[in-house]
Amino acid sequence: MWWKSEESKVMALIEEHLKKVEESLKGMMSTIEDYLKGQMDSAESYTSKTRQAESEADELRRTISDLLHRGAFLPIFREDVMQLVGMVDRIAECAQDCSKFITIQRPDVPDDLREDFLKVARDSVAIMSPLDEGVNNLSEDFSITREKVAQIHRMESDVDELEWQLSRRIFSTDLELACKMHLRQLVDMIVAISDIAEDAAEILETLVVKKQV
Amino acid sequence: MIFKFLPGLYLGWGLGSNDAANVFGPQVNAGTIRYRNAVILAAIFIIIGAVLEGRGGFSTIGGISTLVLATAIIGALAAAITVNVMSHLGLPVSTSQAVIGSIIGLSLLNRNPVDYARLSKIFICWMLTPLGSAIFAFVLYNLLAVIWQRRARNLIMFNSTVKLLSILIGCYAAYGLGANNVANVMGTFVGANLISPFWATILGGISICTGVLTYSRKVMYTVGKKLTPLDPFTALVAVMAEALTLHIFAMIGVPVSSSQAVVGAVVGVGLVKGTNMINRATLIMILVGWILALIGSAVLAYIMGWLVGRWWPLAMG
Numbered sequence: 001m002w003w004k005s006e007e008s009k010v011m012a013l014i015e016e017h018l019k020k021v022e023e024s025l026k027g028m029m030s031t032i033e034d035y036l037k038g039q040m041d042s043a044e045s046y047t048s049k050t051r052q053a054e055s056e057a058d059e060l061r062r063t064i065s066d067l068l069h070r071g072a073f074l075p076i077f078r079e080d081v082m083q084l085v086g087m088v089d090r091i092a093e094c095a096q097d098c099s100k101f102i103t104i105q106r107p108d109v110p111d112d113l114r115e116d117f118l119k120v121a122r123d124s125v126a127i128m129s130p131l132d133e134g135v136n137n138l139s140e141d142f143s144i145t146r147e148k149v150a151q152i153h154r155m156e157s158d159v160d161e162l163e164w165q166l167s168r169r170i171f172s173t174d175l176e177l178a179c180k181m182h183l184r185q186l187v188d189m190i191v192a193i194s195d196i197a198e199d200a201a202e203i204l205e206t207l208v209v210k211k212q213v
Numbered sequence: 214m215i216f217k218f219l220p221g222l223y224l225g226w227g228l229g230s231n232d233a234a235n236v237f238g239p240q241v242n243a244g245t246i247r248y249r250n251a252v253i254l255a256a257i258f259i260i261i262g263a264v265l266e267g268r269g270g271f272s273t274i275g276g277i278s279t280l281v282l283a284t285a286i287i288g289a290l291a292a293a294i295t296v297n298v299m300s301h302l303g304l305p306v307s308t309s310q311a312v313i314g315s316i317i318g319l320s321l322l323n324r325n326p327v328d329y330a331r332l333s334k335i336f337i338c339w340m341l342t343p344l345g346s347a348i349f350a351f352v353l354y355n356l357l358a359v360i361w362q363r364r365a366r367n368l369i370m371f372n373s374t375v376k377l378l379s380i381l382i383g384c385y386a387a388y389g390l391g392a393n394n395v396a397n398v399m400g401t402f403v404g405a406n407l408i409s410p411f412w413a414t415i416l417g418g419i420s421i422c423t424g425v426l427t428y429s430r431k432v433m434y435t436v437g438k439k440l441t442p443l444d445p446f447t448a449l450v451a452v453m454a455e456a457l458t459l460h461i462f463a464m465i466g467v468p469v470s471s472s473q474a475v476v477g478a479v480v481g482v483g484l485v486k487g488t489n490m491i492n493r494a495t496l497i498m499i500l501v502g503w504i505l506a507l508i509g510s511a512v513l514a515y516i517m518g519w520l521v522g523r524w525w526p527l528a529m530g
Contacts, residue, residue, distance in 0.1 A: 007369050074372055074445060075244040138368045211371050213358045213446045 006072035011139040013064045014085060018132050020057035021092040024050045025125045025193070028095035032121050032190075035102050036114045047099040054096040061089045080207050084135065087200040091128065091193055098189040107182045110173060116166045120187065123162060124194040127155045131197045134204050142208050149208075152201040159194040163187055215416075217282065218402055220290035222420040225398035227296050228308045229259070229424020232394065234433045235455060235471040236386035239448035241433055245379035252429060254380065255387040256422035262391030262463070263418030268410040269466030270396025273335065274312060275404020278320035278327050283521055285405035291315040291514035292397070295506060305502035307470030308397045310339065314510030316401065321511070322518045338467040339503075342458060343477030350454035350481025354447070361446055375445045382453045389459030390471055391418055397468045447482050454478035473499060 004012075027050030034043040064085050068078050101107075109117055134148030170183045237251035246254075280288065292311035299306035313335060320327045365371040396403075398420055399413035408416070443451065455474040462469045476499055 005369070005373065007372050011369065071244070073368070074375060076445065077368065077372070140367050142365075142367055207368065210444070211365050211368070213354075213361055213444070 006067055006070065008139070010064055010067050010072045010081065011136075013060055013067070014081075014088075015136055017057055017060040017064065017085060018088060018135060020053050020060060021088055021095075022128055022132065024053035024057060024092040024095040025128055027053055028099045029121060029125050031099040031102055033118065035106075036109060036118065040103075044103050047103045050096050050099040054092040057089055057092040061085050076210055077207060080203055080210070084200055084203040084207070087196060087203060088131070088135070090196050091200075094189065094192045094196060098186075098193075101186065101189055105182070107186050108175075108179055109183065109186075110175065113166070113169060113173075113183070116162075116169060117186070117190070120159065120162045120166055121190045123155070123159050124190050127152055127159065127194045127197040130155065131200055134201065138204070138207060142211065145204055146208055149201045149205050152198055156194045156198040156201075159191055163191045217286060217407065218399070218416060220286050220293055221398050221402055221417065222423075224289050224293035224296065224308065224312075225395075225417050225420025226424040226428070227293055227300070228394055228398060229421035229426075230428035231296070231300055231306075231424070231432055232308075232390055232421075232471045233387075233425040233429035234435075235475050236390055236452065237383045238433050239443065239452060240379040240383050243375075243379075243445055243448060245376050245445065246383065248430060248433065251383060251433075252425050254384055255390075255425050255429075258384045258387035259391035259421050259425065260415075260418040262388035262393075263395035263414045263421070264391075264411075266392035266460075266463050267395035267414040267417070269463060270393065270468045271400050271403040271410050271413065273331060273466045274316070274396050274400025274468065276328055276331050277313065277316050277335075277404075278325045279323075280316070280319075280401055280405040282405055282407060283525070284319045284323070284518065285401040285407060287514055287517045287521060288312065288315040288319055288401040289398075291318065291517055292510050295510040295513055299502065299506060299509070304505060305472055305499050306506045307339075307473060307503065308394060309335075309468040309470055310503060310506040311510040312397045312400060312468070314507040315514035317507075318511030318514035319518050322515050322522070335467055338462055338465065338469055339473075342462065342469040343473045343480070345461070346454045346458040346474040346477030347481035347484070349457050350450055350478040351484055353454055353457075354450045354482050354485045357450060358446070375449070378449050379445075382449055382456060386452050386456035386459070386471075389456045389463060391421060392463035393459040393468055394471070395421065396466075400468070443479070443482070447486075450482055451475060451478040454481060473503075 027046045030046040031043045031050060034046060065082060068082050072078070073081055130148040130151040134145045134152065137144040137148065166187055167184060170180050170187070173180070233252060233255050237246065237255055240246045241248050241251050289312070292308065292315045295311040295314070296306050296308055317327065364374055395414050395417040398417035399408065402408050403410055403413045452475070455471060455478050458474040458477070459469065459471055476495070
């Protein structure tokens with residue numbers, strides 16, 4: 001179509017923004033995997049890729065914000081769209097923080113906990129997929145967005161369960177308390193992704209509710 | 214030549230500056246249309262409405278009692294002053310009631326016969342305005358909600374539908390306002406055979422447009438905001454019900470109040486949702502405004518007519 005509404009432009013940018021956020025999550029995931037394998041050079045290279053993706057996502061967020069300021073979307077939705085994009089952007093920030101935490105602070109992860117860390121990280125990152133579909137379906141079908149919101153809530157609850165189990169395992173080891181706290185901090189950073197994704201899902205829910213008559 | 218119509222034009226200006234809020238206020242406040250575009254569209258459609266369907270009300274206004282040059286001018290001036298004073302005091306006011314009030318006041322002063330059958334018809338229409346608007350809003354809400362839910366499948370569709378309907382319904386409401394209210398502005402002059410109905414619609418329409426274009430911003434943002442807490446769909450249904458009411462009464466030939474039509478419409482959608490969207494104090498204020506406009510304008514026209522009659526007895530006919 002030769003003419004695109006401001007709203008369509010915003011939605012296209014949001015899609016692009018989501019891709020960048022996913023890219024940052026992939027970078028974070030690779031950082032964790034390579035770090036746990038002991039491949040530090042590769043982990044550091046993925047950290048810089050994560051930072052690059054986060055920076056590009058941030059740039060897109062600013063462009064979206066400019067379009068919203070210029071009047072894209074009805075005012076009743078504008079604030080929610082802005083908050084949604086901001087929330088999704090925070091996921092990329094979390095991915096960057098987590099990658100930097102690993103490569104700079106190098107927490108000492110015991111061998112028997114490595115699989116648990118990977119499992120929590122994979123499940124926390126996996127929540128991005130329904131979030132992506134939920135957000136993209138704002139411009140297609142609200143009913144799918146609602147389904148995805150429900151899926152995000154279920155997945156976040158599963159991640160919470162894993163987090164709880166991993167925390168118990170960390171504190172039942174013979175590690176120094178400082179070490180335990182360090183690992184606990186890493187867990188918090190990983191699960192922050194699913195927590196923020198759930199917050200974003202709540203904004204999606206608000207957007208869907210607002211169109212009801 | 215045109216100077217004798219000045220009180221009417223002043224009344225039209227006041228009407229335009231006040232009532233533009235009832236046709237585009239919710240849309241402007243909801244951000245679905247810019248103020249500048251809204252007033253331009255309102256002005257165009259008010260003129261079209263006035264010229265195409267505004268003549269019906271002239272016989273109603275002019276037929277209540279006998280009018281001559283002086284009574285036509287005093288009638289329009291008393292109504293204009295009443296509307297302005299009440300607006301200034303923040304009281305809800307209807308131009309139709311002010312105009313009819315002033316004609317009644319002058320008829321009582323001159324002991325002219327009043328067409329009570331016509332007057333009864335007008336009173337009934339006034340009472341039916343909020344009621345009819347509430348019924349329209351109730352029915353429209355229930356009908357359109359089904360279509361709306363199907364069409365507004367996503368955010369883009371929702372936005373474009375709201376924007377499109379905001380413009381279409383606003384234009385229709387402006388058309389209804391012009392068609393219905395131009396008789397208030399020039400009715401006394403047509404009744405006194407000072408101008409032909411066609412030119413009266415043109416002149417009256419232009420005066421209403423001038424009010425819309427020059428002085429409606431403040432009222433649009435204050436009065437319009439009262440309707441903004443409504444969601445976009447509800448606000449659009451309310452304006453559409455108001456527009457239908459104004460248009461139907463324009464076809465019947467009775468000028469009614471657009472503000473009262475809006476209030477009725479909001480009550481109507483409130484009934485669908487099971488919520489009370491207008492509080493009791495607002496309804497009482499509207500009733501007080503209704504009575505004050507009628508009586509205030511009648512008393513003012515009576516006093517002004519009496520004063521003119523004392524100094525210039527022949528002018529009063």
